[in-house]
Amino acid sequence: MxxxxxxxxxxxxxxxxxxxxxxxxxxxxxxxxxxxxxxxxxxxxxxxxxxxxxxxxxxxxxxxxxxxTRALKPDARPIGEDLVSPADGVLSRYGRIEHGTLIQAKGQTYSLSALLGGDTARAAPFRQGSFATVYLSPKDYHRVHMPVTGTLREMTYVPGRLFSVNSATANHVPGLFARNERLVCIFDTEQGPLAMVLVGAMIVAAIETVWAGQITPLSGKVQTTRFDEPIVIEKGQEMGRFKLGSTVVMCFGRETAFGEFDPEGSPVSMGQTLGALPGLPATA
Incomplete structure (x- = not known):
C-alpha cells in the first residue's frame, strides 16, 4: 500500500x-x-x-x-472570452460525459445521476454533455464565479461524507465527488443547462451562495429549493464560496470544445478561458 x-x-x-x-x-x-x-x-x-x-x-x-474567503483587487482576475474557469485552482479533469459517467481520476469514474443528488430527471439533460472539475488548494482564492451567464432554476443540498478532495483521495476513494456533501445549483443559460456542483470536503466549515447565504452544514435528506423569481448571475460574477477549500464540478448540457490542458491537471485562474460551448459568442 x-x-x-x-x-x-x-x-x-x-x-x-x-x-x-x-x-x-x-x-x-x-x-x-x-x-x-x-x-x-x-x-x-x-x-x-x-x-x-x-x-x-x-x-x-x-x-x-x-x-x-478574501476578496481580490478589482483587476486581479480579468474575465476571458467564451467559457471561463469559475475559480482559481487546478483543472483536474474535463471532457465528455460518457454513458452517464464522469472521470474522477485515472481508473476512477462516478455517476452523473449520483453527483446531482440521485434524480435521473435532473441528470438527463447532461447525459450527452461535458464536464470540468476544478480543485481549489488551500492557497487559492476561494470564491466561485459563473463560467457563463445563467439564470438560477433550482438548488439542491445533498448530504454525504467529507473526505478530502485532493489528488491522493481522488485516486483511491471510489465515487468521491458523488459521496461527499455538496450543493447542486442548476442554471439555464443561452448555451443550455449548467450544473454548478460545490463539493464539500474534510475541514470545509461551510458552503455559501450569494442568493441564500450559508447553506451547509445541514444534515438528513436531500433538500431542493426551486426559484420562480429569476436570479440572474452574469459571467464572471460571484455565485458562492467555500469556507476552507474544496472542488467545483461543472456539468454542461452540450459538448464543450476545451482548450489545450494537461489531462492530469493544469493550474487555472478564475476568469481564464477554458474553451467554448456551441453557440457561445466569442466575447468577454
Whole structure:
C-alpha cells in the first residue's frame, strides 16, 4: 500500500463532520491572539499571495474565515472570452460525459445521476454533455464565479461524507465527488443547462451562495429549493464560496470544445478561458 492509498483509507473511520465543524468554530474565532498567528502561519506554509487581495494586511481580517474567503483587487482576475474557469485552482479533469459517467481520476469514474443528488430527471439533460472539475488548494482564492451567464432554476443540498478532495483521495476513494456533501445549483443559460456542483470536503466549515447565504452544514435528506423569481448571475460574477477549500464540478448540457490542458491537471485562474460551448459568442 502506497502513501496516497494509506491517506485515503485512514479517512474512512474518522468523524469527518465533527472534525470539520470543530475546525469551523476555530476558523470563526475573532480573538486576535488566536486568529492572527493562525492566519500568518497559514500564509507562510501555503505561500499565499496577499498582494492580490483587496485587503493585503492579514491582521485586518476579523477571523480566519474572512481571510480565507478574501476578496481580490478589482483587476486581479480579468474575465476571458467564451467559457471561463469559475475559480482559481487546478483543472483536474474535463471532457465528455460518457454513458452517464464522469472521470474522477485515472481508473476512477462516478455517476452523473449520483453527483446531482440521485434524480435521473435532473441528470438527463447532461447525459450527452461535458464536464470540468476544478480543485481549489488551500492557497487559492476561494470564491466561485459563473463560467457563463445563467439564470438560477433550482438548488439542491445533498448530504454525504467529507473526505478530502485532493489528488491522493481522488485516486483511491471510489465515487468521491458523488459521496461527499455538496450543493447542486442548476442554471439555464443561452448555451443550455449548467450544473454548478460545490463539493464539500474534510475541514470545509461551510458552503455559501450569494442568493441564500450559508447553506451547509445541514444534515438528513436531500433538500431542493426551486426559484420562480429569476436570479440572474452574469459571467464572471460571484455565485458562492467555500469556507476552507474544496472542488467545483461543472456539468454542461452540450459538448464543450476545451482548450489545450494537461489531462492530469493544469493550474487555472478564475476568469481564464477554458474553451467554448456551441453557440457561445466569442466575447468577454
Amino acid at each position: 502506497d502513501r496516497q492509498e494509506l491517506f485515503a483509507r485512514i479517512q474512512y473511520p474518522l468523524p469527518q463532520h465533527a472534525i470539520s465543524r470543530l475546525i469551523g468554530k476555530l476558523a470563526d474565532c475573532r480573538l486576535s491572539w488566536i486568529k492572527d498567528p493562525f492566519i500568518q502561519r497559514f500564509i507562510k506554509i501555503y505561500g499565499v499571495d496577499m498582494s492580490q487581495a483587496h485587503e493585503p494586511d492579514p491582521t485586518a481580517y476579523a477571523c480566519f474565515n474572512d481571510f480565507f
